[in-house]
Amino acid sequence: MTRVCHMTSVHPWDDVRIFHKECRSLARAGFDVHLVACAPRTICVDGVNVHAVPKAQGGRLHRMLATAWRVYQTARALNADVYHFHDPELIPYGLLLKWQGRKVVYDVHEDVPRDILSKHWITPRLRRRLSQAFEWVEDFAAKRFASVVAATPFIAQRFARVNPSSVDVNNYPAEFAELARQGCADKAGSRNLCYIGGIGTIRGAFEMVRALEFVDARLIMAGPFQSTAIEEELRSLPGWKKVDYRGVVDREGVARILAESRIGLVLLHPVINYLDSLPVKMFEYMAAGLPVVASDFPYWRSLLADAGAGVCVDPLDPRAIARCIETLLERPDEAVRMGDAGRRAVSDRYRWDHESDKLIALYGHLAAR
Known part of the structure; x- marks a missing residue:
């Protein structure tokens, strides 16, 4: 052996x-x-x-x-x-x-x-x-x-x-069947968004929290803060009152968050190392049947457009992010269609x-x- x-x-x-x-x-x-x-x-x-x-x-x-x-x-x-x-x-x-x-x-x-x-x-x-x-x-x-x-x-x-x-x-994603089941949960009336991963400046943490000032939604956030200073600054923002911070969670915690959410956010800043990256959270959102709101990078735009699994937005513009979120929350049929398309794409390819x-x-x- x-x-x-x-x-x-x-x-x-x-x-x-x-x-x-x-x-x-x-x-x-x-x-x-x-x-x-x-x-x-x-x-x-x-x-x-x-x-x-x-x-x-x-x-x-x-x-x-x-x-x-x-x-x-x-x-x-x-x-x-x-x-x-x-x-x-x-x-x-x-x-x-x-x-x-x-x-x-x-x-x-x-x-x-x-x-x-x-x-x-x-x-x-x-x-x-x-x-x-x-x-x-x-x-x-x-x-x-x-x-x-x-x-x-x-x-x-x-x-x-x-x-x-x-x-x-x-x-x-390794646990496709487990994640796919999360999309079957009853989310009627839910206005929950989710972000799971490291919480820092170039990962879009401030733009996500600021976007909450312009949309009726709650953000479930999980992951480690990049620093104590960033945590303190985020908690001082007006939008933080709409954040449900879960700390660092295990795989079961991730599954629970996905089951409670209607939209997954991945809004990394346009730094050179992210432009051609494949963030696992994007595919886990898709596997769970969540439409994705993602940074408008050419590679990500083509990937999501090909799958029909989400929308791209300027990750540095909180108001634009809020508009994308509001559109998906107010058009549940379109959001469900994107979520189903993302789940199929993960099942077939990713x-x-x-x-x-x-x-x-x-x-x-x-x-x-």
Whole structure:
């Protein structure tokens, strides 16, 4: 049996992409799956052996040095056939494993060089240099790994230049049947909107709350705040009185929110790293039969128009956002039609089992090699 080891020093052990999607899918396919991550204890869940490492005390630098080193040491001791890591800070350890004769897979969740370009707290000149330097490091490493697994087709295309074994394994919903049932709930009279995910400035938090000043609706919001300062500023806005904040919720909590809601919001700002992204929340809204109000990015516009699953709007204009929401709330038949179209699109195309087939095929190829 092929032994595989997933590694992360950044994400929690039960991360949706890493544990719930990739590791569980590989375990069901018959691989001996191990996951090294920060966890309360070493456990085995759904056929996945989770090896706990302590989280380093302190800030990001402590994590990048101490936690990453512990993850590497624990993973190396497992003597796996394939090592699959998920964080850019683990690139040096991926290279070490490669030079020790291991097969190594780099899972790229985000286009980090483009993400650096959106960091406004870095001066523009330094931003460009850091982006170029990191892209060189990533390309150097990716060329030497057995494969690169990318979270979007656009990231996969970038890495295909240096590693022909690059493959996109997209973050489509894993629990389609569970999410689809949420669309069957009786929502007559409901004027609930929902947003599930990280809560920060470039994720559209302020525009969503300000839009509530211009529409008769309630926003159910769940997820971690980017900072205490952002939380305090949001709570001071007039629209916050229409927000039902649920905190950080588990998968059951997500399902409950979707069951209570009529419209899903995904209003990321037009920063370069988001323009070609595939936010999982968009597809979870669609799977639950919710029409989507999304940022007016060309890629998202074509995706939603093709599916007939929602509308796009300027994510920086709270009044325009409010008008889109009001239109869907006042036209329930149109909203239901969009929700049904989105559910069909996820059922036919945007679902995890199609993506897991790619991952399993890749692992079969690596094992054969």
